[in-house]
Amino acid sequence: MLSSTIKRLPQRPLIPLIPQIPWTRSAMVGALLPGLILALGACDSDDAPSATGPDAAAGAPDTDDSAEIRVAGKDIRAFNPVLPATAARTLPVDPQLGYHVSEVKDNLYVVTDGVWQSVFLTTGAGVIVFDAPQSYGARIPDIVREQTEEPITHLVYSHAHLDHIGGSAAFADIAGLEIVAHERVADYLVEIADPARLIPTATFSGDFTLSHGDEVIEMSDRLQYHSNEADLFIYFPQQKFLYAVDSLTPGWVTFQYLDLTTNVHAYLKLGKEILSYDFDLFSGGHLTQLGTLEEVQASIEYTDDLVQVSREVFEGTDMLATMGEAGAQAGFANPFLLFRYYQERMIAQCSERMLARWQDRLSGVDVWVDGHCDKLLSYHRVD
Numbered sequence: 567m568l569s570s571t572i573k574r575l576p577q578r579p580l581i582p583l584i585p586q587i588p589w590t591r592s593a594m595v596g597a598l599l600p601g602l603i604l605a606l607g608a609c610d611s612d613d614a615p616s617a618t619g620p621d622a623a624a625g626a627p628d629t630d631d632s633a634e635i636r637v638a639g640k641d642i643r644a645f646n647p648v649l650p651a652t653a654a655r656t657l658p659v660d661p662q663l664g665y666h667v668s669e670v671k672d673n674l675y676v677v678t679d680g681v682w683q684s685v686f687l688t689t690g691a692g693v694i695v696f697d698a699p700q701s702y703g704a705r706i707p708d709i710v711r712e713q714t715e716e717p718i719t720h721l722v723y724s725h726a727h728l729d730h731i732g733g734s735a736a737f738a739d740i741a742g743l744e745i746v747a748h749e750r751v752a753d754y755l756v757e758i759a760d761p762a763r764l765i766p767t768a769t770f771s772g773d774f775t776l777s778h779g780d781e782v783i784e785m786s787d788r789l790q791y792h793s794n795e796a797d798l799f800i801y802f803p804q805q806k807f808l809y810a811v812d813s814l815t816p817g818w819v820t821f822q823y824l825d826l827t828t829n830v831h832a833y834l835k836l837g838k839e840i841l842s843y844d845f846d847l848f849s850g851g852h853l854t855q856l857g858t859l860e861e862v863q864a865s866i867e868y869t870d871d872l873v874q875v876s877r878e879v880f881e882g883t884d885m886l887a888t889m890g891e892a893g894a895q896a897g898f899a900n901p902f903l904l905f906r907y908y909q910e911r912m913i914a915q916c917s918e919r920m921l922a923r924w925q926d927r928l929s930g931v932d933v934w935v936d937g938h939c940d941k942l943l944s945y946h947r948v949d
């Protein structure tokens with residue numbers, strides 16, 4: 567049952583609007599990426615480049631040079647391959663179905679299309695679904711039905727973002743469904759009135775324990791590490807499983823700009839909060855694998871190292887002298903241009919050092935490290 571701290575929200579009519587959701591760019595990416603990942607994952611390891619760094623391009627397929635694609639200023643084929651350890655942990659997405667579902671702990675199931683992840687829990691008294699991603703959320707009711715005869719009784723939102731709950735409209739016809747969210751998430755969803763995101767029926771703030779059937783789930787808003795409204799740590803104590811969406815991607819470097827956090831200061835406390843939980847399996851809501859404790863610790867260590875390296879670069883770079891170098895060539899009439907030179911000089915130094923330390927430990931470091939350095943250098947300068 568729900569705790570006494572829960573608040574009830576007045577309901578507006580729920581109208582299933584799935585067919586009316588526009589074919590947005592993000593939806594298109596959601597549809598395309600699983601196939602791309604499958605294609606990459608299907609490569610025989612003998613065909614994959616064994617080295618990291620620029621030589622890795624030697625294993626890339628021959629394509630027409632006139633069609634060269636450049637990312638972050640370099641040939642897309644020059645980026646490091648996914649590390650073997652990451653590839654080995656990839657959850658197998660069924661190419662026909664477009665998703666993977668499996669019971670990863672007692673009564674706890676993970677669903678993924680290779681880019682997004684969500685979970686659901688059978689309790690003996692109904693199924694609790696956590697998030698309904700925009701890419702495959704509309705299929706979750708059928709996916710649940712394939713795994714259990716228990717009806718869906720609850721839908722819990724990790725946070726307000728469209729990509730994680732934009733498939734919730736498909737739950738509109740489920741009679742008696744309780745939709746649980748943080749009160750600030752509910753306020754935001756009421757305000758924006760997005761038909762793709764159902765309005766919560768029950769809200770809370772602080773710590774909230776949901777006991778249902780044989781299961782207990784502990785939720786907390788103890789750190790607003792990612793979004794503007796609230797982010798939940800969702801913990802399954804009986805399964806020793808932690809679900810903290812848009813926090814870390816185990817096996818992989820953290821997503822763009824520290825997972826698009828709107829608060830770097832809070833994000834830098836994330837590792838300590840995560841490690842305060844007693845877990846041995848983790849989902850951050852994205853990408854190809856779940857995380858062991860050791861993999862999560864490596865992701866946290868990356869962030870700690872980034873703080874240290876970026877601070878050393880920041881403190882070791884004289885802003886006025888560096889801008890002066892640029893001004894000597896370009897003149898001093900455009901301070902923005904001179905500052906950008908200063909920032910890019912620091913980003914390059916920070917990225918080079920981080921890449922050397924981490925490209926053999928996490929996949930994707932060369933994709934996002936410059937943005938991580940950019941974000942931290944600005945943090946050191948103004949926060």
Ligand SMILES: [Zn+2]
Pocket residue numbers: 725727730792793812
């Ligand atoms: Zn998010």
